[in-house]
Amino acid sequence: MSTALLTDRYELTMLEAVLRTGLAERRAVFEVFTRRLPVGRRFGVVAGQGRLACLVPQVRYDDEALAALDFLGQQARTWLRGRPLGVEVTAYPEGETFVPGSPVLTVSGCFGEGLLLETLVLSVLNHDSAVASAAARMVLAAGGRPLLEMGGRRTHEQAAVAAARAAYVAGFALTSNLEAGRRHGVPTAGTSAHAFTLAHRSEVEAFGSQVATLGTGTTLLVDTYDTEQGIRNAVAVAGTGLGAVRLDSGDPQVEVPRARALLDALGATGTRIVVTGDLDEHSIAALAGSPVDTYGVGTSVVTGSGSPTAGFVYKLVAVAQEDGPDAPLVPVAKRSAGKTTVGGRKWAYRGDGRDVVRLRPGGPGRPLQQPLPSTDDVHAARARCADALAALPPEARRLDPGPPAWTVEIEDL
Amino acid sequence: MSTALLTDRYELTMLEAVLRTGLAERRAVFEVFTRRLPVGRRFGVVAGQGRLACLVPQVRYDDEALAALDFLGQQARTWLRGRPLGVEVTAYPEGETFVPGSPVLTVSGCFGEGLLLETLVLSVLNHDSAVASAAARMVLAAGGRPLLEMGGRRTHEQAAVAAARAAYVAGFALTSNLEAGRRHGVPTAGTSAHAFTLAHRSEVEAFGSQVATLGTGTTLLVDTYDTEQGIRNAVAVAGTGLGAVRLDSGDPQVEVPRARALLDALGATGTRIVVTGDLDEHSIAALAGSPVDTYGVGTSVVTGSGSPTAGFVYKLVAVAQEDGPDAPLVPVAKRSAGKTTVGGRKWAYRGDGRDVVRLRPGGPGRPLQQPLPSTDDVHAARARCADALAALPPEARRLDPGPPAWTVEIEDL
Numbered sequence: 133m134s135t136a137l138l139t140d141r142y143e144l145t146m147l148e149a150v151l152r153t154g155l156a157e158r159r160a161v162f163e164v165f166t167r168r169l170p171v172g173r174r175f176g177v178v179a180g181q182g183r184l185a186c187l188v189p190q191v192r193y194d195d196e197a198l199a200a201l202d203f204l205g206q207q208a209r210t211w212l213r214g215r216p217l218g219v220e221v222t223a224y225p226e227g228e229t230f231v232p233g234s235p236v237l238t239v240s241g242c243f244g245e246g247l248l249l250e251t252l253v254l255s256v257l258n259h260d261s262a263v264a265s266a267a268a269r270m271v272l273a274a275g276g277r278p279l280l281e282m283g284g285r286r287t288h289e290q291a292a293v294a295a296a297r298a299a300y301v302a303g304f305a306l307t308s309n310l311e312a313g314r315r316h317g318v319p320t321a322g323t324s325a326h327a328f329t330l331a332h333r334s335e336v337e338a339f340g341s342q343v344a345t346l347g348t349g350t351t352l353l354v355d356t357y358d359t360e361q362g363i364r365n366a367v368a369v370a371g372t373g374l375g376a377v378r379l380d381s382g383d384p385q386v387e388v389p390r391a392r393a394l395l396d397a398l399g400a401t402g403t404r405i406v407v408t409g410d411l412d413e414h415s416i417a418a419l420a421g422s423p424v425d426t427y428g429v430g431t432s433v434v435t436g437s438g439s440p441t442a443g444f445v446y447k448l449v450a451v452a453q454e455d456g457p458d459a460p461l462v463p464v465a466k467r468s469a470g471k472t473t474v475g476g477r478k479w480a481y482r483g484d485g486r487d488v489v490r491l492r493p494g495g496p497g498r499p500l501q502q503p504l505p506s507t508d509d510v511h512a513a514r515a516r517c518a519d520a521l522a523a524l525p526p527e528a529r530r531l532d533p534g535p536p537a538w539t540v541e542i543e544d545l
Numbered sequence: 546m547s548t549a550l551l552t553d554r555y556e557l558t559m560l561e562a563v564l565r566t567g568l569a570e571r572r573a574v575f576e577v578f579t580r581r582l583p584v585g586r587r588f589g590v591v592a593g594q595g596r597l598a599c600l601v602p603q604v605r606y607d608d609e610a611l612a613a614l615d616f617l618g619q620q621a622r623t624w625l626r627g628r629p630l631g632v633e634v635t636a637y638p639e640g641e642t643f644v645p646g647s648p649v650l651t652v653s654g655c656f657g658e659g660l661l662l663e664t665l666v667l668s669v670l671n672h673d674s675a676v677a678s679a680a681a682r683m684v685l686a687a688g689g690r691p692l693l694e695m696g697g698r699r700t701h702e703q704a705a706v707a708a709a710r711a712a713y714v715a716g717f718a719l720t721s722n723l724e725a726g727r728r729h730g731v732p733t734a735g736t737s738a739h740a741f742t743l744a745h746r747s748e749v750e751a752f753g754s755q756v757a758t759l760g761t762g763t764t765l766l767v768d769t770y771d772t773e774q775g776i777r778n779a780v781a782v783a784g785t786g787l788g789a790v791r792l793d794s795g796d797p798q799v800e801v802p803r804a805r806a807l808l809d810a811l812g813a814t815g816t817r818i819v820v821t822g823d824l825d826e827h828s829i830a831a832l833a834g835s836p837v838d839t840y841g842v843g844t845s846v847v848t849g850s851g852s853p854t855a856g857f858v859y860k861l862v863a864v865a866q867e868d869g870p871d872a873p874l875v876p877v878a879k880r881s882a883g884k885t886t887v888g889g890r891k892w893a894y895r896g897d898g899r900d901v902v903r904l905r906p907g908g909p910g911r912p913l914q915q916p917l918p919s920t921d922d923v924h925a926a927r928a929r930c931a932d933a934l935a936a937l938p939p940e941a942r943r944l945d946p947g948p949p950a951w952t953v954e955i956e957d958l
Binding site for chain 1: 548550551552553554555556557558559561562563565566568571573575600613614618656659660663664665667668669671672673695697698699700701702703704705706707721722723724726727733734735736737738739740741743744745746754755757758759844847848853854859860861864866877878
């Protein structure tokens with residue numbers, strides 16, 4: 133399916149104008165970066181590159197797409213028709229950390245094609261990175277306990293799939309979203325809902341039905357009527373080998389220790405406790421001393437925990453003033469109030485506890501940019517994010533509001 | 546394309562359990578409502594029904610979907626295979642206003658099928674209504690001036706399309722999103738970007754190129770270098786018949802009157818002013834006395850202006866305790882702390898400045914529920930929303946934080 137129309141109209145009308153003057157074919161470089169993090173955030177996690185690996189090659193102007201572009205003249209239609217994009221895209225690897233000014237993605241090629249990618253690239257990176265950045269804080273707060281993403285019903289049905297994927301990249305263990313399992317290979321899991329218990333004549337009958345079908349390893353939702361009686365019913369039905377109970381209401385600071393004590397008293401010492409219900413990184417952190425086994429997180433992770441977009445912008449940083457594939461690139465930058473950008477293509481490196489960007493490649497540090505992969509490897513991205521989170525400076529791990537934990541320095545080689 | 550996997554795993558495992566006991570085939574009713582509005586909001590606008598009209602019939606368990614459900618046993622697979630859902634869905638018409646407790650959508654049919662719709666229904670209504678509810682406040686704040694939705698790059702690439710549609714339903718005039726134009730018939734528009742100006746040797750050259758291609762009726766972005774000079778250049782290039790200028794930086798309270806005065810002094814008295822740059826309902830309202838002609842809104846509208854999800858839940862409210870199509874429905878409600886629901890199917894009516902729900906149909910007032918339409922008519926939804934906004938009580942139009950402007954009363958007939 134073509135992704136060509138997942139863009140803003142002005143990209144096409146600008147293209148039309150620059151095709152007339154020849155500027156469309158000039159060499160140009162666009163960079164994606166953020167001017168600031170969400171208020172109080174100390175770092176971000178960039179995600180979505182694997183999805184872009186699939187979506188960018190689908191930017192094809194086929195007959196159906198062109199039919200919707202009836203405002204374009206013949207020159208633009210001819211230029212677009214069936215055109216495979218020739219731009220080179222480099223990016224931070226998916227799952228890597230970033231701060232303001234990090235050039236997380238670079239598009240290099242002809243100016244006209246650069247225009248065509250702006251909106252799609254930003255949509256994917258802004259959404260997926262917002263989720264991954266929030267999820268990473270939850271992963272840090274959970275201190276090694278597994279997290280289940282279950283927020284699909286709180287966001288657009290396709291954003292839900294991407295959110296499950298981004299949360300997994302950031303270190304969540306599981307998702308409830310079946311399409312994320314099918315499309316991206318994210319492991320899926322689930323418990324049961326209050327409706328299930330309510331539909332039965334009694335809680336005991338509901339638990340019996342669930343255990344008969346799914347086995348004693350299942351997770352029983354115990355708070356539909358009375359949590360204490362629910363736990364007693366759960367162990368009575370499933371036995372002390374019951375997999376887990378889920379608590380979805382009340383104050384988990386009170387309910388979790390109480391549930392643990394009761395399960396232990398009933399002999400269900402191996403039965404795990406899954407906590408759900410409007411959790412975010414702060415409530416997860418507050419439960420660090422509580423005997424929680426798994427956190428189920430919904431709304432807050434899929435909506436970026438208060439910051440549903442990552443703030444990335446896509447800016448022209450260099451353009452040739454002459455035609456031809458070898459014409460020299462000239463740095464450009466706008467001077468709008470409060471929106472100054474640094475001109476010129478930037479190469480980014482990390483090392484010695486700092487990031488630097490240079491206006492030419494080379495020099496000390498680990499290069500942060502690499503070609504956009506041709507396939508979506510979510511498991512590799514997840515492993516990379518785990519490494520990146522492990523390498524964070526201590527102040528970056530703090531959940532209280534603060535400045536970015538490091539800055540990007542512009543270094544003149 | 547099947548939408549069957551845009552759901553949570555537990556819906557399928559619960560289905561499997563209730564298929565074993567026969568409960569899957571029992572009559573049941575589920576209702577969608579919200580327990581509260583986002584903090585300070587006085588009403589909401591429900592949207593997404595037209596999308597559900599298309600997505601719900603695509604909940605089909607074909608071979609590809611079933612292949613992904615390898616955790617299900619044979620009975621469930623057989624029951625699901627190719628099954629057309631027989632549930633009856635009623636809903637508030639798209640674009641109607643709501644408050645906490647409004648039963649905006651009702652699913653009536655067999656319990657097993659009701660489970661299958663929960664996640665998809667909530668994803669669509671929660672996303673689209675969050676956008677429409679925020680957009681409606683912007684429409685009220687704009688006081689009749691047109692609004693352009695241009696936030697696609699700040700949200701998931703498919704959510705962007707639905708957001709453009711929801712904003713249009715709520716009264717936005719235009720979107721920049723081309724796929725929203727193609728898929729939903731939302732009128733599209735665009736201006737140009739800073740990159741376009743920067744790529745040219747001068748602003749005058751850029752404006753000349755744009756006007757040569759798009760005509761003098763186009764909108765020129767005048768703040769790339771210096772806004773005053775930009776306006777002078779724009780009128781010098783396009784003449785006094787220039788369509789519009791766009792201001793995207795600085796304080797619009799200062800910049801807009803200054804731009805208007807300069808345009809008028811240059812003789813461009815008919816040239817409109819488009820203002821963009823992190824606008825929300827509050828900054829739009831603050832510009833009521835300023836000579837703005839069009840507001841361009843991005844991030845805030847597509848992210849629900851601080852409330853990216855509408856808070857709808859999908860709850861079982863009645864279920865038969867016996868088999869058969871005529872078995873009586875028995876009201877059910879859970880008693881979890883803070884999450885009490887009212888049992889029984891509810892019929893909603895509006896009239897005399899209040900909403901009532903009744904546990905049987907009939908009585909005074911305009912019925913708010915109707916069958917889910919079979920097609921997506923975004924223009925009808927937009928007209929309906931305009932009527933609903935015109936009928937709002939005065940206190941509902943206030944942008945400052947406050948309680949819901951009306952309540953839903955449960956009336957015993």
